[in-house]
Amino acid sequence: MEETKQDIKKPENLVYKKTDLMTDKTLSYCPGCGHGVIHRMAMEVIEEMGLEEETIGIAPVGCSVLAYEFMNVDMQQAAHGRAPALATGIKRVFPEKTVFTYQGDGDLAAIGTAETIHACNRGENITIIFVNNGIYGMTGGQMAPTTLEGMKSSTTPYGRDTKKMGHPLKMTELVATLPGTCYVTRQAVHKAAAVRKTKKAIKKAIEYQKAEKGTSFIEVVSNCSSGWKMTPVQANKWMEENMFPFYPLGDIKKPEK
Amino acid sequence: MEKELRLMKGNEAIAEAAIRAGVDAYYGYPITPQSEVMEYLTEQKPEDRSGMIVLQAESEVASINMIYGAAGAGKRAMTSSSSPGISLMQEGLSYIAGAELPCVLLNVVRGGPGLGTIQPSQADYFQSTKGGGHGDYHLITLAPSSVQEMYDFLKISFELAEKYRNPAMILSDGAIGQMMEKVELDDPVSRRTEEEIINDFPWASTGKKNRERNIITSLELDPAKQEQINLNIQKKYREIEEKEVRFEKVQCDDADYLLVAYGTSARLCQETVKLARDKGIKLGLLRPITLYPFPSKEIATMVNDRVKGVVAVEMSSGQMIEDVKLAVNGKVPAEHYGRFGGMIPSPEKILEFLENQIMGG
Numbered sequence: 001m002e003e004t005k006q007d008i009k010k011p012e013n014l015v016y017k018k019t020d021l022m023t024d025k026t027l028s029y030c031p032g033c034g035h036g037v038i039h040r041m042a043m044e045v046i047e048e049m050g051l052e053e054e055t056i057g058i059a060p061v062g063c064s065v066l067a068y069e070f071m072n073v074d075m076q077q078a079a080h081g082r083a084p085a086l087a088t089g090i091k092r093v094f095p096e097k098t099v100f101t102y103q104g105d106g107d108l109a110a111i112g113t114a115e116t117i118h119a120c121n122r123g124e125n126i127t128i129i130f131v132n133n134g135i136y137g138m139t140g141g142q143m144a145p146t147t148l149e150g151m152k153s154s155t156t157p158y159g160r161d162t163k164k165m166g167h168p169l170k171m172t173e174l175v176a177t178l179p180g181t182c183y184v185t186r187q188a189v190h191k192a193a194a195v196r197k198t199k200k201a202i203k204k205a206i207e208y209q210k211a212e213k214g215t216s217f218i219e220v221v222s223n224c225s226s227g228w229k230m231t232p233v234q235a236n237k238w239m240e241e242n243m244f245p246f247y248p249l250g251d252i253k254k255p256e257k
Numbered sequence: 258m259e260k261e262l263r264l265m266k267g268n269e270a271i272a273e274a275a276i277r278a279g280v281d282a283y284y285g286y287p288i289t290p291q292s293e294v295m296e297y298l299t300e301q302k303p304e305d306r307s308g309m310i311v312l313q314a315e316s317e318v319a320s321i322n323m324i325y326g327a328a329g330a331g332k333r334a335m336t337s338s339s340s341p342g343i344s345l346m347q348e349g350l351s352y353i354a355g356a357e358l359p360c361v362l363l364n365v366v367r368g369g370p371g372l373g374t375i376q377p378s379q380a381d382y383f384q385s386t387k388g389g390g391h392g393d394y395h396l397i398t399l400a401p402s403s404v405q406e407m408y409d410f411l412k413i414s415f416e417l418a419e420k421y422r423n424p425a426m427i428l429s430d431g432a433i434g435q436m437m438e439k440v441e442l443d444d445p446v447s448r449r450t451e452e453e454i455i456n457d458f459p460w461a462s463t464g465k466k467n468r469e470r471n472i473i474t475s476l477e478l479d480p481a482k483q484e485q486i487n488l489n490i491q492k493k494y495r496e497i498e499e500k501e502v503r504f505e506k507v508q509c510d511d512a513d514y515l516l517v518a519y520g521t522s523a524r525l526c527q528e529t530v531k532l533a534r535d536k537g538i539k540l541g542l543l544r545p546i547t548l549y550p551f552p553s554k555e556i557a558t559m560v561n562d563r564v565k566g567v568v569a570v571e572m573s574s575g576q577m578i579e580d581v582k583l584a585v586n587g588k589v590p591a592e593h594y595g596r597f598g599g600m601i602p603s604p605e606k607i608l609e610f611l612e613n614q615i616m617g618g
Contacts, residue, residue, distance in 0.1 A: 054464040056330065059474075068472045074462035076329045077474035079352050082322035085314070089326025089334065090462075092310045093281045094451075097330075097464055115322070118315035 019047045021072045028066055030137075032232020034222030035063060037189040038131055039070050041199040042100065045206055046073060055098040056090055058083040060112075062104035063137040071102075081112025084119035087126040098206060100127040105146040106136045109171045113145075116171065123180030123214035127205045130171065130217065133224040134243060141227035145169040148246055153227070168246065172219040176253040182213035184253040188221045188244070190236045201251075213255050221247050261442040267407040267434045268293035271337070271363055271427070274411035276303045277445040281332035282310040284323035286342060289375045290431040291365035294337040308448055317342040321349030321362075328358040329473035331454035331461030333415055337363035339431075340381050341372060343389075350424055351390030355475025357490070359418035361411065362396075363427045365434035368599035376599025377431030377521055382576035385428045386549040393487055395494055397425040397501070398548040400519040404438035412443075417501060419457075421493055428548060430572065432521045432601070503546035504555055508534065512541025514611060515559060517581050518570040519545050521601065526570050528604035533611070540611070548577070556584035566615035567591040570607055572600075590615050 007013065021043035029035045046055050052073055059067040061080035068075035078086045083101035091099045108116050108130050119126065135153055136142040142155040146168050150159040160168075176184040183205055187198040198220055205216035221243050223235035230238060265273065272294045275283060283303075285295045295313060303309035314320035320336045327334035338346065343364045353360060364385065368378035383389075385398045397417050399410045407429060414425040455463055462471045477483040505523075508530055509515070518526040523544040533540035543559070545552050560567070566589050569578040578593035585591040594610040596602045 052464075053466040056462050056464060058326070065476065068474060072465075072470055074465050074471050075473070076326060076462055077356075077472070077476055078325070079322065079348055082318070082325075082349070085319040085322035086326030086329070088312070088314075088319075089282065089284060089323030089328075090330045092312055092323075093327045093332040093334070094330055094463070114315055115319050118319065 019044045021047045021052055023070055023072045025069050027070060029063065030226045032223065032225045032235060033063070034133070034189045034220065035131065037195055038129065038198065038220050038222070039067060041189070041195065042102070042129060042202055043071055043073070045199060045202045046098070049203070049206060051098045051206070054096065055100070056094075058086050058099070058101040060101070060103040060107040062107045064102055064104060064131065065138065067102050081107050081110070082115055083107065083112065084115040084124070084126070084128065088119050088122070088124050091124055091126050095125070098209060100129060100206075102129045103131070104137070105130070105132045105134065105144045109145040109169050117175065117178070120175040120215045120217065121178045121180045123182075125209050125212050125214065127202070127209050127216045128218070129202065130219045131222050132219055132247065133222040133227070134168075135224045135227040137224045137227050141224070148242060170247070172217065172252060175215075175217050181215045181217055181253060182255040183208050183216040185217075185251045186219040186221060186247060186249050188239075188249055190223070190239060208255060219247070221249065263440050263442060264437055265404060265440045266293055266437050267401070267404045267429060268365065269297045270404045270408040270440045271411050272297040272301070273442065274408045275335060276301060276307050276309055277443055278412040278415060279307065279333060279446045279448040280309055280335055280415070281448050282312070282323070282327045282334040283336065284312050284314050284320040284327070284334065285336045286314050286317045286320050286338065288339045288342045290367060291337050291339050291363065291434050293434070294363065307445060317345035318349065321346035321353070324360045325349055325353050325356070325358065328353065328360040329356065329462050331449075331458040331463055333448070335361040335363070337365065339365045339367045340369050340378070343381065343384065347384070347390035350396065351388075351392050351394065352475050353424050354394035354396070355392060356473050357422040358473065359415070359422055359424070361414045361418055361425050361427065363429060366428065366430040368597065374599035375431065377572060377601065378597060378599060379430055379520060379522060379572040380574070380576065380597060381428065382548065382571070382573060385426050386551070394490065395423075395549050397421065397423055397497060398428050399425065399503075399546060400428045400548050401433055402520050402523045402544065404433065404436065405440050407433060408440050408442070421497055423493065428520070430521050498550040501547060502550045502552050502555070504552040505544040505546060507542040507544065509541035509543060509559065511539050512559070513539040513563065513565050514541070514615060515564045515567045516540065516542045516570055516607070516611075517545065517556065517567060517577070518542065519548060519577070522570045522572055525602055525604050526607060529607040532604055532608050538616070551580045551584070553580065553584035556581060557586065560585050560588045565589055566611075568607070568611050568615060569593050570602060571595040572602070573597050
């Protein structure tokens with residue numbers, strides 16, 4: 001007999017369930033965008049570690065400005081770039097809580113550079129999730145600090161000229177040099193194996209936060225099919241061929257045992 | 258039991274008040290003429306005294322956003338700065354007002370614009386009372402005129418900020434921050450426990466324990482909803498304007514003429530009132546203690562009753578005078594007299610101005 005939808009929904013057939021820490025609200029992200037998966041990985045980790053009652057997340061300004069609509073934990077929405085300052089303000093008065101920021105590349109690596117570097121330098125016991133898609137997605141695809149050399153955007157229509165626009169900024173390598181950071185890694189979510197690795201990295205980061213090791217910093221290299229003007233499949237391929245060579249994946253810094 | 262008395266600078270008095278008022282966090286950045294606030298706090302080891310956190314931020318932009326975070330988590334958070342630093346905080350203040358979070362700021366005003374001078378000034382009146390950042394909002398603004406009031410207004414400001422979920426500003430100036438006077442101190446109260454925070458501020462982001470999640474945000478993309486949010490905030494301001502006006506009257510009962518002045522200017526004007534009365538001029542002083550909400554009704558009543566002319570005395574080129582004129586509503590002459598850029602008016606010159614411009618005119 002053919003399996004019906006009802007059969008599939010039976011508990012014994014359940015192989016995967018959306019975490020309760022993601023709301024049922026339809027994601028505002030474009031098809032193929034990495035944000036949804038990264039949100040889910042963060043929330044799965046919080047749920048699996050049983051931290052939902054003590055977690056406070058900070059949403060940025062950018063495409064993920066509405067992250068608080070989707071992440072079913074206490075959230076604060078920050079001004080553009082200021083998320084690490086909010087996280088510092090909370091964590092210092094509530095050191096036992098789990099505090100994370102979720103930020104894009106414009107937010108973290110341009111307007112929020114000072115807040116990012118100084119939170120990392122003080123070794124705030126917070127976790128920073130940094131989604132780098134090399135472009136300002138929400139405002140319509142303008143150049144980001146992470147836009148690759150030669151890469152086209154709506155404000156670099158002929159490609160990023162590094163003589164005029166400076167060079168793409170490797171914030172992750174930069175914060176890894178600071179004594180305050182304990183764990184610095186760069187991951188991706190374009191394939192199932194990469195998604196699993198990202199989730200593991202987020203888990204480690206939260207564990208280090210609980211162990212008061214200092215700032216844990218996870219860059220997730222992601223795509224922007226709308227901003228890059230590609231299909232999701234093309235965008236992922238372009239990301240592998242162009243973003244990964246400049247932003248290589250893997251751990252950059254781990255705490256000493 | 259007699260209260261403890263201490264000789265203190267204004268900047269020290271407010272720092273001591275913070276420790277005794279159960280403040281959870283001070284996040285700040287040094288700037289003259291108010292750096293003693295953070296210096297005094299760090300010297301006092303407030304973590305040992307009350308558990309209060311003191312952190313020197315990388316900028317005023319960061320410190321106001323640290324305040325946002327802590328206030329959003331229901332903690333009593335404050336900062337202090339002086340004019341250029343307060344300008345940098347305007348973005349954060351707009352978000353704090355939009356997210357309806359309580360916090361307290363101290364502005365020890367110096368002369369501007371730009372880097373200006375480190376001498377006292379009252380040129381940040383507009384910035385403080387009319388919003389300062391983008392969008393429709395106000396800061397509850399209190400103006401101390403003594404070191405004792407620097408101390409007292411910290412606690413009052415937190416109470417008002419928490420009652421109305423709105424940032425409060427203590428608008429002082431370099432003179433009051435730096436001068437030393439006798440201060441009567443209260444017994445310390447303890448900081449709120451987490452249970453008390455959850456009980457007093459059910460909206461705070463403390464972690465979603467036994468409730469739905471809390472969201473702290475000033476964002477609402479739907480214009481109809483955003484208008485409603487604005488209407489609710491405005492309703493709150495009307496209530497503040499109705500209930501929270503504070504002022505002091507000096508020799509106003511029989512006054513034919515009225516000075517309106519706050520902070521350091523009000524102290525100078527007390528001397529002007531004496532000089533005038535010695536000459537037989539019935540002069541009174543109205544000192545607004547809350548600059549927002551402004552004592553407009555009181556001024557209007559006095560003008561209707563018997564006052565024949567008003568001078569607003571400010572250490573600015575004329576800012577509060579606009580609110581005074583709105584209150585006077587053209588019924589009698591109302592003029593501004595001021596010195597600025599760090600200069601302080603003299604009581605004699607204030608009287609001369611009154612005699613020439615209001616009484617003679």
